[in-house]
Amino acid sequence: MSGFALGAAVLLLLTLVAGMVRVVRGPTAADRMLAAQLFGTTGVAVLLLLVLAGGGSVLLDVALVFALLAAVVGVAFARRGIAAPQPGRGGGHERE
Amino acid sequence: MTDGADTPSLVCLIALPLAGAVAAFLWPRRAPAVGLGVAGLLWIPVLGLLIRLVSQGEQQYELGGWAVPLGIALRADGLSVFLVLMVTLVGGAVSGYATGYFGGVCWGSSFSSLPPAEDGEDGRDGGQAHERAGFWPLWLFLWAALNALLLSRDLFNLYVTLELLGLSAVALVALADAPVALGAAMRYLLVSLLGSLAFLLGVALVYAGYGTLDLPMLKAALGGPVAPVGPVALGLMTAGLLMKTALFPLHFWLPPAHANAPAPVSALLSALVVKASFYLLLRLWFEVFAGVATSGAMRFLGVLGAVAVLWGSYQALRQPRLKLLVAYSTVAQLGYLFLLFPLSSAAAGGFTAWAGGLYFVLAHACAKAVMFLSAGSLMRAAGHDRLADLGRRCARCR
Amino acid sequence: MTATTLYALAGIALFGLGLHALIVRAHLVARILALNVMGAGVFMFLIAVAARNETPDPVPHALVLTGIVVAVSATALALVLALRVQAVRGRAGLAEEESPDA
Amino acid sequence: MIPALDILLIVALLWLARQALVARDLFKGVVLFIAFGLLLALAWVRLRAPDIALAEAAIGSGLTGALFLSTLGRLRRMEREAGQAEPPPEDGRRGGWTGGFLTAAGTVLVTALLGWAVWALPAGAPGLGDAVQARLGESGVSHRVTAVLLNFRAYDTLLEVGVLLVAIVAVWAVARADFPFVTRNAEAGSVPPQQTALVNLLVPVMLVVAGYLLWIGATAPGGAFQAGAVLGGAGVLLLLSRPHWAVLPERRWMRTGLAAGLLVFLGVGLALVIAGRRLLEYPAGWAGALILLIEAAVTLSIGLTLTLLFLGGRPAAGDPAPTMTHTNQQP
Numbered sequence: 001m002s003g004f005a006l007g008a009a010v011l012l013l014l015t016l017v018a019g020m021v022r023v024v025r026g027p028t029a030a031d032r033m034l035a036a037q038l039f040g041t042t043g044v045a046v047l048l049l050l051v052l053a054g055g056g057s058v059l060l061d062v063a064l065v066f067a068l069l070a071a072v073v074g075v076a077f078a079r080r081g082i083a084a085p086q087p088g089r090g091g092g093h094e095r096e
Numbered sequence: 097m098t099d100g101a102d103t104p105s106l107v108c109l110i111a112l113p114l115a116g117a118v119a120a121f122l123w124p125r126r127a128p129a130v131g132l133g134v135a136g137l138l139w140i141p142v143l144g145l146l147i148r149l150v151s152q153g154e155q156q157y158e159l160g161g162w163a164v165p166l167g168i169a170l171r172a173d174g175l176s177v178f179l180v181l182m183v184t185l186v187g188g189a190v191s192g193y194a195t196g197y198f199g200g201v202c203w204g205s206s207f208s209s210l211p212p213a214e215d216g217e218d219g220r221d222g223g224q225a226h227e228r229a230g231f232w233p234l235w236l237f238l239w240a241a242l243n244a245l246l247l248s249r250d251l252f253n254l255y256v257t258l259e260l261l262g263l264s265a266v267a268l269v270a271l272a273d274a275p276v277a278l279g280a281a282m283r284y285l286l287v288s289l290l291g292s293l294a295f296l297l298g299v300a301l302v303y304a305g306y307g308t309l310d311l312p313m314l315k316a317a318l319g320g321p322v323a324p325v326g327p328v329a330l331g332l333m334t335a336g337l338l339m340k341t342a343l344f345p346l347h348f349w350l351p352p353a354h355a356n357a358p359a360p361v362s363a364l365l366s367a368l369v370v371k372a373s374f375y376l377l378l379r380l381w382f383e384v385f386a387g388v389a390t391s392g393a394m395r396f397l398g399v400l401g402a403v404a405v406l407w408g409s410y411q412a413l414r415q416p417r418l419k420l421l422v423a424y425s426t427v428a429q430l431g432y433l434f435l436l437f438p439l440s441s442a443a444a445g446g447f448t449a450w451a452g453g454l455y456f457v458l459a460h461a462c463a464k465a466v467m468f469l470s471a472g473s474l475m476r477a478a479g480h481d482r483l484a485d486l487g488r489r490c491a492r493c494r
Numbered sequence: 495m496t497a498t499t500l501y502a503l504a505g506i507a508l509f510g511l512g513l514h515a516l517i518v519r520a521h522l523v524a525r526i527l528a529l530n531v532m533g534a535g536v537f538m539f540l541i542a543v544a545a546r547n548e549t550p551d552p553v554p555h556a557l558v559l560t561g562i563v564v565a566v567s568a569t570a571l572a573l574v575l576a577l578r579v580q581a582v583r584g585r586a587g588l589a590e591e592e593s594p595d596a
Numbered sequence: 597m598i599p600a601l602d603i604l605l606i607v608a609l610l611w612l613a614r615q616a617l618v619a620r621d622l623f624k625g626v627v628l629f630i631a632f633g634l635l636l637a638l639a640w641v642r643l644r645a646p647d648i649a650l651a652e653a654a655i656g657s658g659l660t661g662a663l664f665l666s667t668l669g670r671l672r673r674m675e676r677e678a679g680q681a682e683p684p685p686e687d688g689r690r691g692g693w694t695g696g697f698l699t700a701a702g703t704v705l706v707t708a709l710l711g712w713a714v715w716a717l718p719a720g721a722p723g724l725g726d727a728v729q730a731r732l733g734e735s736g737v738s739h740r741v742t743a744v745l746l747n748f749r750a751y752d753t754l755l756e757v758g759v760l761l762v763a764i765v766a767v768w769a770v771a772r773a774d775f776p777f778v779t780r781n782a783e784a785g786s787v788p789p790q791q792t793a794l795v796n797l798l799v800p801v802m803l804v805v806a807g808y809l810l811w812i813g814a815t816a817p818g819g820a821f822q823a824g825a826v827l828g829g830a831g832v833l834l835l836l837s838r839p840h841w842a843v844l845p846e847r848r849w850m851r852t853g854l855a856a857g858l859l860v861f862l863g864v865g866l867a868l869v870i871a872g873r874r875l876l877e878y879p880a881g882w883a884g885a886l887i888l889l890i891e892a893a894v895t896l897s898i899g900l901t902l903t904l905l906f907l908g909g910r911p912a913a914g915d916p917a918p919t920m921t922h923t924n925q926q927p
Contacts, residue, residue, distance in 0.1 A: 068798065
């Protein structure tokens with residue numbers, strides 16, 4: 001069981017690499033932010049897999065805090081978008 | 097070494113300004129009275145400590161009743177008590193000046209758009225109330241940090257005191273709202289944080305290598321075979337502290353920060369704050385890491401100090417503004433302090449060098465504080481501190 | 495080489511990466527970001543040191559917890575100061591001419 | 597043999613840090629830094645430091661990330677109001693190609709030296725773990741990190757709570773009430789109903805989680821810092837979704853709440869001194885209760901401090917109407 005869980009965790013980390021490409025390439029701010037939020041979700045999944053692999057139930061608390069604070073970042077991003085509108089281009093004004 | 101459990105002077109030296117800072121934060125209108133009260137009351141534990149030091153020798157205090165290395169201990173020997181005395185003396189004088197300075201008219205910045213502060217209590221003088229409200233809690237925190245730093249014998253605790261010292265010092269510089277002061281404060285903050293991080297990594301290396309954070313225990317552990325971690329940790333901590341002490345060529349942040357802060361703050365920074373990190377360097381090089389520090393490295397610090405004397409003095413002579421002149425002279429005087437490193441290791445002149453060095457620390461603290469305070473008063477009177485025009489203005493005053 | 499050694503070295507590498515960015519970047523927000531990465535490196539080194547033992551050493555954990563809270567306070571102050579610098583000067587960078595002899 | 601998970605994690609961390617630091621687009625850098633913080637929390641888990649993972653998840657990536665994001669938002673707004681269409685290009689620094697090369701070489705040299713010192717660390721693994729274990733029974737709590745933080749090295753923690761208060765006093769001293777964010781956030785007006793619903797759901801949950809972390813800290817990973825950070829997250833959420841909160845005038849309770857942690861901590865310590873003990877030397881049997889009391893006050897203060905640090909300036913005084921004008925001159 002623990003071997004399977006660890007393997008799955010590695011696989012999830014590999015999917016994060018795909019997410020990183022989106023963060024780096026963008027092109028819009030929302031693309032980057034959504035990818036980073038995906039990191040948070042994947043992080044929760046990795047933590048739960050580590051619990052299965054024998055990491056101890058304390059990791060459930062970590063996963064809980066992960067999920068809660070990711071929401072704070074998400075809202076901070078959204079408010080930033082609202083507070084700084086640019087006519088006609090929405091949140092995508094960081095286009096390179 | 098005597099344990100000071102029955103006389104909590106050591107604790108009072110730290111707890112009193114800390115409690116004063118909280119009180120000044122909670123009751124901004126009473127802040128000047130709180131500050132003066134702390135400045136007066138501090139003499140009780142200082143003198144108590146001095147008497148015990150003279151009669152019984154080095155004092156120590158195990159916080160929480162836990163023995164080192166598990167707990168943290170405070171320690172007071174001749175060097176730290178000497179500097180605590182200096183802080184109490186200069187700090188008290190500057191506190192007195194500050195009650196007048198922040199009570200009067202505010203120069204250089206307009207706070208006309210500022211709404212009344214402190215729940216409308218201070219409606220009459222919003223701007224000064226603001227500056228004053230910021231000054232007292234920050235200065236008392238700075239004071240607590242200075243005493244805590246001088247009395248600590250635990251490396252990580254020293255890091256926390258350095259951060260407390262650095263953040264409150266930066267905020268005090270930023271109290272002068274002028275654009276150039278804000279830039280100076282920002283630069284000071286970056287340097288201060290970088291210095292703290294270098295120091296912290298050094299502490300981490302020490303813990304990794306020797307498993308203790310207590311200075312005397314570390315000294316004992318360093319007696320063994322020298323691993324590379326020892327010198328590298330000393331190098332990191334020294335680099336961080338040199339940045340904070342502004343030794344040439346790491347002095348670039350000091351003149352703008354010291355010259356653009358409000359006058360009482362300039363006095364505190366030049367007289368006391370840079371001395372705190374210098375004191376820590378002395379502790380590390382001559383006591384804890386005495387077996388690790390080579391005479392070549394000591395000579396290197398001495399050479400930097402000598403260059404600082406020349407360069408700082410040359411720059412001071414070129415400055416068009418009085419406070420910048422005084423600030424550059426601080427750079428030069430700090431250079432003199434570092435001459436202590438090569439001189440004290442010379443076999444014959446060791447004691448003389450120490451006596452001279454410490455006398456110089458005290459003399460510079462008093463003289464530089466007074467110089468900055470006088471410059472502040474001149475600036476108040478003249479409205480500026482351009483040297484070329486000050487003479488004319490002062491002639492008219494007569 | 496064990497995993498903890500690798501983490502310790504990674505911490506040092508993070509410190510170096512942050513140091514370089516702190517020197518070469520001009521924008522204040524980028525420099526504050528660099529300081530945060532440096533701090534993360536120091537913390538990683540300490541935690542790796544704690545993990546050398548069979549049961550992790552709790553003292554570095556306590557030190558890092560203290561350090562994280564100090565770091566967020568310093569970051570908040572630095573960011574507010576950077577905003578003020580931008581407000582009064584129109585850009586969030588430090589002018590070189592400020593230190594006349596630099 | 598190092599597990600693949602660790603190698604992957606370390607490579608990803610270093611790569612993310614590098615990308616975050618070289619990004620010319622600061623927003624991209626900040627998002628990469630947030631992702632970096634998330635992976636860092638996983639690294640703490642791998643290093644068997646769940647306390648740090650909790651704090652990192654809450655503070656490192658969460659609150660610090662939100663702070664950076666809102667700062668960038670405010671910077672862009674200032675630039676636009678000053679008539680700068682594009683963010684000004686970052687100044688080149690320190691003399692061109694040779695300067696850049698020397699800086700890089702110097703940094704590599706320093707890093708290599710440090711790495712060598714780490715590599716050559718003695719194998720003995722000294723530390724204080726055994727000393728902590730030996731005295732854990734007398735500390736009043738059974739979780740070792742909490743025992744170190746609130747008992748063995750409580751003095752450090754006391755000073756560090758002071759650092760938090762310094763930060764808020766400093767921010768209030770630097771950023772005046774005419775600071776743009778305070779007024780502009782109110783003007784930004786309507787909050788989408790989805791966000792309000794989310795916040796209404798999340799804030800109570802976060803309060804419960806904060807209480808839980810505070811309570812569990814005595815026996816398991818958790819405690820005042822983590823609880824305070826979650827509380828601060830709840831405060832930031834409320835600030836972001838109740839625009840009128842951002843112009844809430846400064847009140848007495850704010851100062852009291854901000855100072856409560858240091859006040860209770862110092863008060864307990866000094867009461868013990870007056871009772872003839874040493875600073876923070878808890879009497880036998882009382883340690884657990886006193887630690888919980890201190891932690892509760894510190895949690896409250898940390899939560900409030902982090903919230904008000906996010907506000908980024910001293911709350912408006914008296915008149916809640918945003919009449920303050922901010923000046924934003926070009927130099």
